[in-house]
Amino acid sequence: MNRRNFVQNIGTIAAMTHLQPQQLFMPTPTDSPKTIRITRTASNFEREKLIRPFGFKGGFLTELWQAVALLESELGQQGIGLGTQSVLYGDADLFARHSEAGGNAFMYALTEKALQLSKEIPFTTPIDLIDKLLPQVMAEGQKITGKKDLNPNFVYNALISVDNAAWLLYAAENKVKNFDNLIPQDYRQALAYHNNKIAIMYQVPYGMPVEEIKKAAQQGYFVIKIKSGQPGTQSEMLQKDMDRLTQIHTALKDSPTSQTKNGKLIYTIDPNGRYEKKETLMRFLDHAKKIGAFNQILLIEEPLAESNEEEVADTGVIITADESIHDEKDALRRLEQGYKGMVLKGIAKTLSLSMKIARLAHQRQVPCFCADLTVNPILIDWNKNLAARLLPFPGLDMGMMETNGDMNYLNWKKMQTYHPAAGASWTQAKNGVFELNQEYYQRSGGILEPSTHYQQMFSASR
Template identity: 40%
Template sequence: MRIVRADLEMQRQPFAKPFAFKGAAFHEKWNLIVRLTEQDGTEAVGVGGTAVLWSDPDVFSSHTEIGGNILMAALLEFALQQAVDREFVDPPALLAELVPQVHDYGKTVTRNRGLRLTFSLIALVALDNAAWMLHAKRQGITTFDHLIPVAYRPFLADRQFHLGLAPAVGYGMPVDELQAILETGVYILKIKIGQPGAEADMVRKDIEWLDRIHHVAAQYNSPMTDSGKVLYYLDANARYAKKETMARLLDHALKTGIHEHIVLIEEPFGDPGEFDVGDLPARFAADESVQTVEDVGTRADQGYGAIAVKPAGKTLSLAFRMVRAAAEAGVPSFVADNGCIPLLVEWNKNVAARLPGFPGIRGGLIESNGPENYGNWADLLAAYPIPDAPWLTPESGAFVLNEAYYRHSGGVFHDPVPYSRMFRTSS
């Protein structure tokens, strides 16, 4: 394939309330929309979103929120210019060529020689997504099953009919809001821990926070978990500096009965390379510390028991490779979300639906928190290509998938009209 033209648009999507984690908060998502044109005139549109705080807290803290988003968009603009007039076999090949150049450019424009690779990867999501759609059009591919490269199909061969939805429970969520979520039948809570403050204060506040949540959530049961209990997915977002501090949290959990609800703890340590977690009594998951395929094996060797893959956060191309690497390391993987719009949720869902069931859960697992983050979520769903599709809206705490879902691949091969119409006609 050869791209002869690349176009970029941007859409600011405000959150209903500040999205708090990593001891900070941000207030809006920027949707970055790419249109690629191939030499025969074929066009394809791809969408991605910014997540500066998640991908590199140092960049977030060194700039205004808008400034950080501008820098991420600048990396995408640079990548698009590098992609024009470039020949490539398939999207993974294009990504492999672009990532080193884009990351070096990112280090320059952020003035951060230690820039995390995740910052560059999420900047490339829209380009990678558009490249996959261009590839699909050229090959006559109309389903996600056929989009998956042959080398990765054995690792994405399951068909889940329930994807347990893990909505984010941010610091200080009011009790009545938590109860409202649980009343819908949610059976997995993604609980943000690692609150602001020094480590001793942080773990104290985290323990108090878990106690408050557990006091409410322990009253609910679910047939969709092996234990029959509502499960807790703790997301520490690399806020813990010491293994002993995490051990203190888990000791409290063991003493209070919270432990039997914990299905996993995601990304506890700022420098995970320092610690082996195999002797801690929990399943630990790696997320932003897994920046390369090689990192998957490294975390598995350190005792991590799960890998979060992010098609909408680290590109679909890399997600395929990480799913395979995790399976070969004997570690389950699951899909996590970055406050995604419906279109990106469906890309995530297509991967999550084809992974094996997650341990402790009767079905698959996906984090998605759009309704909690966006005040206009209903409008975003109404603009989706298949707005009335039953799989768009969770039911009793899960996305319920049927044969129609798999037949339509969730709708991701339809023209994403709200985004494609943002572009002027090619000239």
């Protein structure tokens, strides 16, 4: 698409959504990207303990491995990419079958295999690389884990650091200095907005004390993301989820906020696909109505099992698709079932896939937001760069993203020092939002700048 047509389309988007023109960004057209050939790879990882067991998908994590991948091209350019491993998110069944460290070892081994395979694949954009790697890495993942029905999300999660390194290598090879110009031409319309603020989805896992949730509201957080789908049978899960919603709503129902039009907090519910039937979900929503919480529920993330084909358009609330989206075909299937939003996880299912889903959602005028994977501070800003460029979520005058590392990592303050823009204003939550200024967009949140900490992990590997 030429620049004239791109500008015309941007104008159409602005008219349709009543956006201010200055909030839509038109990146400079870039030359055709170079063909990149990888000649050297390396990897490492760090184990980061969590403050308390972190519960979702019916299980609990106690630590998260931070995978680090290096890709070097034949021209000597490098990309050092990061990935946070979450086996419980990637394949809950695999997680339950093995020790926590054992599951992480499987995923790290798959990352190393993907790095080796990348040396055989010339590419122009990281999207091309991931498309070619995915079927091979899926086959290798099945061999490594011994699980023929390995969930694709496990494979995507193993590819995060590789994908991240590929984007940095792509930037170095093509002399790209900011995120706007990093986005390949075919995906720029979907990511052309510049939000001034991003609402932070404050995550509430199973075991979080109510006093901590109340404190978060007092600190200004106004989008409360409640993890449901608790351990147990379907009936036990439902009862626990209803009791938990009652507990949280009783504590927060009178908490005020200046960030919403009606002055009330917003709830989002995330069962992570634990509800086997729509009937169970509807009973949960009936309970929400009974206790007066329903009108504060903005959306429900991926409530039903991936295999569930029931229509959800009549639930009375926005249902968004997350785990079940492994490609554009899956996204279309969910839209046909009445799903009204898409969850983007550039830090869990690769930035490459997220750009594809963002483009599809933009074409269908379906809203998106970015969810977290309890990632490290640098990956938060990779996710933030994506969230910053999406159209404001309906019901909010801003973008929306989840981040929960600060409340879960034992060594969070030390991890923050690894960020090239540590201490910058856009890394700090203020009244429940990230405020994004001109410097943020100029520096792309610091993600394209080197991190001394991660560079030093490979200083002796040449």
